[in-house]
Ligand SMILES: Nc1ncnc2c1ncn2[C@@H]1O[C@H](COP(=O)(O)OP(=O)(O)OP(=O)(O)O)[C@@H](O)[C@H]1O
């Protein structure tokens with residue numbers, strides 16, 4: 001491959017308050033201020049792996065928005081499609097983390113700045129030079145009108161022959177499963193790579209037997225159907241075959257963002273023509289590494305870190 005491929009994504013970012021201790025949020029006394037948001041995490045993951053990463057968003061014209069903007073730019077993300085808007089405060093997320101590393105999110109994003117994105121902002125030039133468009137259900141869940149924006153991006157991507165990947169990222173704190181299913185029905189026919197968590201697959205499609213999942217992929221014309229399953233690893237259905245790979249053995253301390261990291265790893269692998277098993281292994285490694293660091297994206301690794309981790313190579317620390 002001669003030029004470095006560009007990945008495009010679109011979504012809301014949040015100032016994420018990570019608790020300084022585990023346990024119920026009501027007893028937590030202090031937080032570390034960080035940045036989060038599923039699509040921003042994905043964009044950071046791609047940039048750390050060395051891809052060109054373009055993130056479209058809107059941020060509040062406030063201190064938090066400016067902080068996120070500087071953070072994203074510092075990660076090397078193309079922020080030319082990020083704008084500040086007055087009257088819409090930057091979204092917030094307070095996290096709760098349990099002893100096993102599992103997390104809960106408490107959102108304050110009812111008046112998100114991304115509500116000001118309109119279909120006419122999806123211009124012809126927006127996807128110039130882009131190799132893959134990656135969208136997620138979080139942006140869809142923020143407001144019903146976002147479906148029209150997502151469809152505009154998907155249509156533009158199809159016109160330009162750009163591959164489309166999608167992560168349902170179901171957030172039932174933002175919408176109902178019925179509304180999610182209705183929106184996904186309109187999205188799935190465009191999707192080339194579907195990256196879904198096992199629990200999400202169960203919510204979307206009750207029967208998770210292999211024949212039912214095969215029928216689901218065929219019905220929607222999904223070329224690569226990837227199912228992420230936490231500590232069990234991941235599997236892929238593609239070209240009438242199943243491929244499965246176990247997870248790496250690690251001790252998770254904060255699992256939020258593992259799925260976004262996995263997505264970035266899988267897209268990196270897809271853009272570099274990895275085999276199905278190589279792709280799952282690489283993406284599992286990125287997902288596992290994310291869980292070993294507190295924060296939604298601090299654990300996203302650089303390419304060499306993934307390779308060293310997969311080869312069990314110890315880093316020289318001193
Ligand atoms: N405890 C763990 N041990 C090893 N690997 C893990 C663990 N948790 C997650 N991973 C890796 O990260 C991937 C994604 O995690 P998970 O299945 O939880 O994603 P998800 O459901 O999309 O999550 P989320 O949207 O909450 O980030 C897994 O497929 C696996 O490769």
Ligand SMILES: O=C(O)C[C@@H](O)[C@H](O)C(=O)CO
Pocket residue numbers: 012014036037038039041093105138171256257258259260296
């Ligand atoms: O954008 C979101 O709603 C998700 C984030 O709060 C968080 O970073 C996450 O859940 C990542 O998958």
